[in-house]
Structure formats: C-alpha cells, structure tokens
Amino acid sequence: MSWFESFVLGLVQGLTEFLPISSSAHLRLTAAFAGWHDPGAAFTAISQIGTEAAVLIYFRKDIARILSAWFRSLTDKQMRGDHDAQMGWLVIVGSIPIGVLGITLKDQIEGPFRDLRLIATTLIVMGVVLGIADRLAARDEVGGKHRAVKERKTLKDLGIRDGLTFGFCQAMALIPGVSRSGATISGGLLMGYTRESAARYSFLLAIPAVLASGAYELKDVGEGHVSWGPTIFATLVAFFVGYAVIAWFMKFITTKSFMPFVIYRVALGILLFILISAGVLSPHAGESAG
Numbered sequence: 039m040s041w042f043e044s045f046v047l048g049l050v051q052g053l054t055e056f057l058p059i060s061s062s063a064h065l066r067l068t069a070a071f072a073g074w075h076d077p078g079a080a081f082t083a084i085s086q087i088g089t090e091a092a093v094l095i096y097f098r099k100d101i102a103r104i105l106s107a108w109f110r111s112l113t114d115k116q117m118r119g120d121h122d123a124q125m126g127w128l129v130i131v132g133s134i135p136i137g138v139l140g141i142t143l144k145d146q147i148e149g150p151f152r153d154l155r156l157i158a159t160t161l162i163v164m165g166v167v168l169g170i171a172d173r174l175a176a177r178d179e180v181g182g183k184h185r186a187v188k189e190r191k192t193l194k195d196l197g198i199r200d201g202l203t204f205g206f207c208q209a210m211a212l213i214p215g216v217s218r219s220g221a222t223i224s225g226g227l228l229m230g231y232t233r234e235s236a237a238r239y240s241f242l243l244a245i246p247a248v249l250a251s252g253a254y255e256l257k258d259v260g261e262g263h264v265s266w267g268p269t270i271f272a273t274l275v276a277f278f279v280g281y282a283v284i285a286w287f288m289k290f291i292t293t294k295s296f297m298p299f300v301i302y303r304v305a306l307g308i309l310l311f312i313l314i315s316a317g318v319l320s321p322h323a324g325e326s327a328g
C-alpha cells in the first residue's frame with residue numbers, strides 16, 4: 039500500500055465512520071474503484087481506532103463520568119442505582135453480541151462478506167430500514183392532524199433488553215455495507231428512542247468493540263501488501279477527519295432527517311449492481327491480493 043492510498047483510505051474512514059453509510063463498505067469500494075488491492079479487514083479495524091479516538095475525545099466528559107460511577111459502583115452498593123454506573127454495565131452488555139459473533143464469523147468477515155454484491159445488497163436493505171425508522175421517528179416528533187406528538191425514550195429509559203438489542207444491531211455491521219452507526223441508530227429509532235439518544239449510545243457502544251477489534255488485528259499488519267507505516271498514517275488521518283465529522287453529525291441529527299443518507303445508500307447499492315451486471319466491476323475486485 040502506498041502513502042497516497044493510505045491517505046485516501048484514512049480520509050474515507052474519517053468521513054464515513056460516523057455517518058450511517060458504512061465506512062467498511064466505502065473503504066472496500068474506494069479500493070475497488072481505484073483499482074487498488076482490497077485493504078482488508080485488518081486495515082479497516084485498525085484505522086477505525088483513529089475515529090474511535092475522536093469519540094473518546096468528543097465524549098470525554100460523558101466517558102469519564104460513566105467510568106467513575108461504574109468503578110465506584112463495584113464497591114458502593116448505593117452507586118449501583120446511579121444512571122452513569124448503569125450505563126457502564128449497559129455498554130458492557132451491549133458489546134457482548136459483536137464480541138461473540140466477531141470471533142465466530144472471523145473467516146466470513148475476511149472473505150465472503152467482502153463480496154461487492156453482498157455490500158450492494160446491505161447498502162440498499164439497511165438504507166430502506168433506516169428510512170422507515172426515520173419516518174417513524176419524525177411522525178412521533180411532529181404528530182399529525184389526528185395524532186398527538188409522542189414522547190420518545192432517552193438513555194435514562196435504557197435497560198438490559200434494549201441494550202442487548204442495540205448490541206445485536208451493532209453486530210450486524212460485521213457485514214460491510216450495514217454500517218455500525220446506521221444499524222444501531224435504526225434499531226434505537228425503531229425501539230422508540232430519540233435520534234440524539236440512539237446516536238449517543240451507538241457511539242459509546244462502539245468504543246470497546248472497535249478498540250478490541252483493532253487490537254486483535256494488530257498481529258496481521260505487515261502481512262500481504264499492508265505495512266505498519268501506511269496503516270498508522272491512515273489511522274491518524276482518520277482521527278482528525280473523524281473528529282470534525284462527529285461534531286457536525288451530532289448537531290445535524292438534532293434537527294435534520296436521515297433521508298439524504300437513505301437516498302445515497304440505495305442509489306450507491308443500485309449503481310453497484312448495475313456496474314457488476316455490466317461487467318465493469320468484478321464482485322471480487324482486489325480480493326486476491328487483499
């Protein structure tokens with residue numbers, strides 16, 4: 039991998055990680071359209087550490103408060119009813135599905151799941167799901183002629199059942215094209231949570247999953263065409279770009295609809311199917327070397 043490739047892929051990772059359009063799919067597609075080798079699951083997982091570092095800084099006050107309350111709750115029974123302490127446990131509980139499935143499906147994640155036809159399918163299907171979830175949330179927020187405004191749930195209403203449901207939604211993102219934020223935010227909206235609450239828990243939930251996945255994949259750097267230098271460079275680029283994007287996105291979702299992302303996902307998925315059917319793009323482009 040050249041330094042230019044690592045810069046472009048780091049830029050793509052930073053731009054797409056927090057948006058509900060799938061960063062792993064865009065890394066795969068960027069390489070395929072450019073005629074580069076597939077960067078692979080290891081590069082994707084490690085570069086995501088950069089964007090996750092942006093989450094740690096952006097939500098540093100929330101994270102510090104949650105960690106402090108959670109550690110105190112281990113010895114202080116009175117703290118176990120504290121919302122922040124409970125959030126610590128809920129992040130742990132919600133991380134179980136992706137941890138178990140990530141290990142179980144490792145071979146599929148690094149192989150069949152990177153087929154561009156599957157990516158096109160997940161882009162479209164999850165785009166439709168996000169669109170439905172977005173419309174339901176908008177209906178509750180504005181009400182209607184014969185329908186009152188419905189109050190949606192916040193993170194104070196989050197329990198073990200919903201935490202696990204969020205976790206299973208996040209685990210779906212092991213398939214490129216699903217999108218970690220897209221799946222968890224869609225799941226949250228369908229469960230009746232506000233946009234801001236669903237997004238906030240989505241980003242907090244991703245922290246242990248991304249850091250653990252990146253650490254696990256470190257052993258594979260240096261194998262094939264991906265080396266340490268370009269990987270670290272891409273991770274740094276992803277961090278700086280990702281921090282700007284997450285700040286923008288958290289403001290965007292408080293007032294705007296997800297429909298632009300829905301349209302983009304569906305259009306990109308359809309375009310992929312057209313290019314593959316016409317023989318312009320191979321569904322396994324770059325895989326043999328990646």
